[in-house]
Amino acid sequence: MTRTVKILIVDDEAMVRLNMRALLEDLGFIVFEAANGCEALDLFEQELPELILTDLRMPEMDGLTLIREMHKKHPDTPLIVISGTGSISSAMEAVHCGAWDFIEKPIIDQSALEMVISHTLERSRLLLENRRYHDHLEELVQERTVELHQQTLLLEQEMAERQEAQQRLAIEHAELQRLNATLEQRVQEEVEKNRDQERIISHQARLAAMGEMLSNIAHQWRQPLNNLGLYLQNMQLDYQESLLDTERMAEYVSCSMETLQYMSRTISDFQNFFRPDREKKKFTIALAIQEAVHLVEASLKTKGITIRVETSGECAVLGFSNEFSQVVLNIINNARDVLLDRQVPDPVIRIACRCEGKTGIVTIGDNAGGIPEELLDKVFDPYFTTKAKSQGTGLGLYMAKMILSKGMGGHLMAHNAGNGAEFVMEIPIAS
Template sequence: MMTKAQPVVLSIDDDQFVRESLANFLEDFGFVVLQARDGEEGLEVFAANRPDMVLVDLRMPRMDGLQVLARVREIAPETPIMVVSGAGDIRDVVEALRRGAWDYLIKPIQDMNILLHSVQSCLDRARLLRQNREYQQSLEESLDKLHRTQKEMIHSAKMAALGDLVAGVAHEVNTPIGVCVTASSFLAERTRQLRDLYEKGEMKRSDLEKYLTLAEESSASVLTNLERAAELVQSFKKVAADQSSEEKRSFELKSYLEQILVSLRPQFKRTPHTVHVDCPEGLTLDSYPGAIMQIVTNLIMNSLIHGFADGLPGEIFIKVEPVGEAVALSYRDTGVGMDKEQRDRIYDPFYTTKRGSGGTGLGMNIVYNLVTQTLKGTILLETSPGQGAVFLLTLPRDPEQAAGATVPDDA
């Protein structure tokens, strides 16, 4: 196999003088040129070395250029093939292009710079197509990972609130994806225009230079936005991992609350509601961030769906204060509040006032179980009709130490 440090071009022509002339010229510009005397030998050289591009004559013994063209297209359809032939019949040109030739030059070539530009243009086009395929594959893989993560976490009833997080991430990812689609479509259109100019014999050097500049800019734009989409997917995976994982770790509470609000931002974009967070800097917990994520998410979604059902602008206030080896988290909304029945049954599984609107009745039951069982804390509710709702949570900084402290001493 040849090294791919330099572009490798395979020249297939039964005329030795033509082969050597093309090889000598292209080698002066840094190309590695392989040679073959006919179609069959050319296919053998192609299979052994997989060059970046093929130059092929039409009229050759044993196997003509059209047969070579068809075979190479079967083996490696992404490899650019240029026909360089003395057969000047327009029907040959049309047939070669119809079968997949990227370009067609008629021998003898009066200006070898035309050959150089054509070769470079074909290689640049092949590179752009390859990069676009890689970008598309990367995007599809990222989206596939996102969808798999969604399915895994929605599998459990306590992950029902994750659907809102997924929708938010999909909304955020949509912007860089849209930019990629626009840039790729624009580049495809300019490629078609350049090809039309070339086929009409109206292409100028400035047209090619403008196209190459545009191609570089479009590729850079696609790459930048795909990287942005990948960053968003990675961010989602981190939050999702916390929400689905039961791992205990140390984390700074204020920044984590802010991350939760960012993930829920799409839920607020088209509403008049606002959220205020008051939490001391540097307050750390050695606890379960996934549980905190689910608790805050369910409380906020409960306010959006039930508390602000009257459509009036609402406010949510989250205040955190250190209390010894615990933290006191106060969650208050200015919504419609609850009557006695709703207050008494709010933590019951499957109790909901929105059964016909997609409510499962599990959100607040999950909150209660996470607070009391996973985090070893307490939760109290203060509410009345028209007065909003206040949830008062007391959460140990380290649930395991809190659980150990409640074990009686047998001594």
């Protein structure tokens, strides 16, 4: 037994206390004394004894009250009742109120006292140990509960974040779908717009070409109209001078009819030229060039422009012959405009056509001084023109390039060569 255990003796009889002290000190305990419950409570607060031995009947505060108080404030401190012989029932009541054990007075048997005390202290130790163990377990449970709670919180947070992310994804997905839908619609609209634009451009180009044609017809008709006028005037003069016999009359009619037929042919030529080809056909490049040249020859001649055509080999290609002639015509008209605008002396337009392997090559050049280098890239853009608004739409070369690339799988390029511009067409030869 630990000999430093503090024991508080509570008894109103000094003799009893003395006797007990002697016995206990002999057993090695440190002993404190109190004469009643009140003193005992005070002393307890000061010395914190491990065990209290108390009498029951005492003045001021009796043993039962002390037991109750101690049980309320310090339930773990063991209390042993020292009761007089014959008051077992009081001792039992004391145990009921919280006393741990009881010893009968007077105490004579030191070893019995030692046994009761050591038994009580052992109980107290076990109780404390139990309590500590219980507290430890409680602490562990608490810690684990906190941990679990935190984990639950984390899990809940994670779930909430996931849900939020899922919602965000759903919103983004919906937004993407909406964008996709409008995108498709926008692409559709753009394609439609482009198609409309192309239709407008091609229509404008056609109108411009027809304008050109009208002026060409006018040129082609100037001479025959002149001739018709002369025939009529001569006829009148011959009649006035009575020279108009049947033979002469027939001659005038024949000449006039020939001229009229020539004029009518011109109209047919232009009509044919403007009739859109229905399907791609094999045609000879040289012939299509000849047709185009034939239509403008007269008007070029009246403006003093020489046109030279050199063809070698029979290049047959697949495409729309009329459209190809229009390409040639556009390029000739451009050359004519620049030659006249720049008032070039001895203006010439040269056209050459040859076969190179599987490609037909056509070059159309002039001696008008060429295209400024910085404009070479732009001349094929739609609506690009250096002419006054009333004189050019800027669609001629754009259409020419489209016809060659889309209709015939060919190319149209421009560069400066010699003392003028040169346009080069490359068209795959039909097998």
